[in-house]
Amino acid sequence: MNWAACRARVALVTVAHSNRGSGRLRVIETAIEGCLLLETAIFEDTRGWFLETYRQSPIGAVLGRPHRFSQGNHSRSKPGVLRGFHTEPWDKFVYVSRGMALCVVADTRPDSPTFGKTARFLLGDPPHHRHRVFLQKGLSNAFYCFTEVDYLNDVSEEFDPNNRGGVLWSDPFLGVEWPTAEPILSEKDALLPTLKELYPDHPVFAVGLHA
Ligand SMILES: Cc1cn([C@H]2C[C@H](O)[C@@H](COP(=O)(O)OP(=O)(O)O[C@H]3O[C@@H](C)C(=O)[C@@H](O)[C@H]3O)O2)c(=O)[nH]c1=O
DSSP: OOHHHHHHHHHHHOOOOEEEEOSSEEEEEOSSTTEEEEEEOEEEETTEEEEOOOOHHHHHHHHTSOOOOOEEEEEEEOTTBEEEEEEOSSOEEEEEEESEEEEEEEOOOTTSTTTTOEEEEEEETTTTBOOEEEEOTTOEEEEEESSOEEEEEEESSOOOTTSOEEOOTTOTTTOOOOSOSSOBOOHHHHTOOOHHHHOTTSGGGSTTTOO
């Protein structure tokens, strides 16, 4: 699937419930509680362009609680790479500063009413898609790189390698339509469990309800 075709499809599945904020930065709530899309205005002139990547108050207003970030991360990935799904006990604030990526957030919280639901976002170039995604701790995220991608994320806690998990990128219960069936994965990500393996007793996996 090429970038343009993927953009058209993704526009259909990202469901906005409400939005708040000024004309500069809109915070859009998605179908997954705790997953927000931040759309920002881009100011272009003869030099190039400018945008705000973060404003504290509109996010806090939607979350109804204060938030802060403790660590910033930057990864660079080759075209065809897929990272995730990673489940970590910290809020994440994602930004693709260069390249084009399909970012998917999955609700992997077993007690959530939207357990198993996903939301997809195209992030990065061209400039008018330079939105950011906020995901509350406990949600899982993954991204696929159409091009070389610079991926930045701010997180609310410092990294703890013993306190993270994940879900297999191709979990049939999540049913994500990735642009390829053969992405480049880390060894660790290729071995992640499915939700059914993680939560075999969850009601959604009761016999007869789901394969
Ligand atoms: C995430 C992280 C990794 N590392 C180290 C561990 C390892 O040696 C190396 C690469 O780690 P990983 O393979 O887990 O990196 P990566 O697959 O890029 O992990 C990231 O995936 C995406 C989907 C996210 O949203 C991020 O929050 C993070 O989970 O960097 C840190 O030192 N600090 C960190 O905060």
